[in-house]
Amino acid sequence: MSSHDVVIVGAAPAGSLAALVLARAGHRVALLDRAAFPRTKVCGNCVNPVAWDIWQQLGLTESYEALPHHEVTGFTVNCEGRFVFEQTFHSRRRAPRAIAREVLDDWLCREAQAAGAEFFPETTVTGVDPNRGTVQTSRGEFTGKLIFGADGRNSLVARQSGLMPPPRRCHRVAWQTSIPAPADLDNQVHMHLFEEGYFGYCRYSPTHAVISMVLDSRRTQDPFLLARRIFPRFMEQDWLRMNPITRAPARNGTGRVWLIGDAARVVEPFTGEGISFALSTGHLAAQAAIKALARSDIASAFKSYDRSHRRLYRRKVWVNAFVRWGLTTPSYTVRILRVMERAPAIVSFLSHRVHAT
Numbered sequence: 105m106s107s108h109d110v111v112i113v114g115a116a117p118a119g120s121l122a123a124l125v126l127a128r129a130g131h132r133v134a135l136l137d138r139a140a141f142p143r144t145k146v147c148g149n150c151v152n153p154v155a156w157d158i159w160q161q162l163g164l165t166e167s168y169e170a171l172p173h174h175e176v177t178g179f180t181v182n183c184e185g186r187f188v189f190e191q192t193f194h195s196r197r198r199a200p201r202a203i204a205r206e207v208l209d210d211w212l213c214r215e216a217q218a219a220g221a222e223f224f225p226e227t228t229v230t231g232v233d234p235n236r237g238t239v240q241t242s243r244g245e246f247t248g249k250l251i252f253g254a255d256g257r258n259s260l261v262a263r264q265s266g267l268m269p270p271p272r273r274c275h276r277v278a279w280q281t282s283i284p285a286p287a288d289l290d291n292q293v294h295m296h297l298f299e300e301g302y303f304g305y306c307r308y309s310p311t312h313a314v315i316s317m318v319l320d321s322r323r324t325q326d327p328f329l330l331a332r333r334i335f336p337r338f339m340e341q342d343w344l345r346m347n348p349i350t351r352a353p354a355r356n357g358t359g360r361v362w363l364i365g366d367a368a369r370v371v372e373p374f375t376g377e378g379i380s381f382a383l384s385t386g387h388l389a390a391q392a393a394i395k396a397l398a399r400s401d402i403a404s405a406f407k408s409y410d411r412s413h414r415r416l417y418r419r420k421v422w423v424n425a426f427v428r429w430g431l432t433t434p435s436y437t438v439r440i441l442r443v444m445e446r447a448p449a450i451v452s453f454l455s456h457r458v459h460a461t
């Protein structure tokens with residue numbers, strides 16, 4: 105049995121950031137992940153500029169700037185192959201960046217280890233007891249004064265702690281693949297909307313581009329068919345798959361278990377905010393946990409985390425919720441696009457809100 109102050113399940117942005125902050129404060133942190141790092145995952149690879157503030161607060165800006173990346177200058181929206189509108193991002197200085205997830209997640213996990221967190225890769229969590237603070241894994245049992253569930257949208261920690269809402273069928277499925285970037289691919293994210301779903305396409309390195317797609321499985325289960333409509337010479341290749349796309353938020357914690365990142369709440373991928381929410385909630389939870397451990401008062405520190413979590417989403421998530429509503433209500437999608445096409449000020453305002461800290 106291995107004993108720590110905080111056991112964190114999931115070493116992606118939420119878990120690694122929390123591990124880094126807690127380890128820097130002198131706490132014993134176990135960071136567990138079922139994957140061997142570096143590893144890729146389903147994502148559009150775009151990091152929202154909100155992250156710049158977090159890197160700055162933690163002295164990570166220089167290290168982040170050195171990662172291989174591609175600067176994103178704006179986005180286009182296309183419907184059934186027809187260009188509808190484009191938007192250039194406001195700030196060039198703190199622009200969003202496209203970075204491969206195998207690079208971003210591996211980097212942050214290494215920063216957490218450099219701060220003193222113990223990383224246990226290829227360690228699958230199979231059980232959690234929120235009252236005793238124990239975690240069963242493929243490597244044996246871990247105990248913590250606190251356990252953070254940072255294990256993503258299908259969080260086992262949330263399910264086993266009774267925090268996940270009852271499952272509702274989600275017919276939308278995510279797909280992702282990486283392709284050699286054509287020489288004429290610019291610095292924008294290209295969003296393509298179809299009856300069956302949508303995909304985003306952007307360069308994330310000098311040589312490669314990512315296609316991340318959301319499909320309604322009742323209409324089609326084949327991402328290749330949709331990619332082919334826009335890229336007629338697109339070749340058959342491997343795709344990563346993931347679902348659900350969205351689900352009701354979980355409760356943020358119970359007993360010794362707190363949830364962060366996608367484990368707590370999932371947003372619509374279209375606006376590219378999931379990573380920054382994961383980082384922000386990992387940061388908030390770690391700050392509250394430092395107080396909890398100093399005062400041996402988990403209950404009131406949890407209340408403070410829970411409040412700040414709700415405040416963060418209340419302030420930020422409404423654009424994302426509006427976009428999801430527009431995308432999943434086909435009778436409105438075309439009408440909303442028409443309004444956006446004629447009123448670029450609305451697009452500019454919404455895009456600014458998504459990137460505001």
Ligand SMILES: Cc1cc2nc3c(=O)[nH]c(=O)nc-3n(C[C@H](O)[C@H](O)[C@H](O)COP(=O)(O)OP(=O)(O)OC[C@H]3O[C@@H](n4cnc5c(N)ncnc54)[C@H](O)[C@@H]3O)c2cc1C
Nearest residue numbers: 114116117118138148149150229255256365366373378379
């Ligand atoms: C199609 C699509 C496109 C997207 N594009 C973007 C984008 O461009 N920009 C953006 O900001 N967001 C995007 N997102 C959202 C983003 O990917 C997530 O919000 C983000 O990865 C959440 O980070 P996290 O740290 O909460 O968890 P995750 O990144 O989901 O990581 C969870 C970790 O937990 C580990 N884990 C899971 N279960 C266990 C277990 N039982 N035991 C041990 N370890 C476990 C996993 O191996 C993984 O490393 C997209 C999502 C989708 C579906």
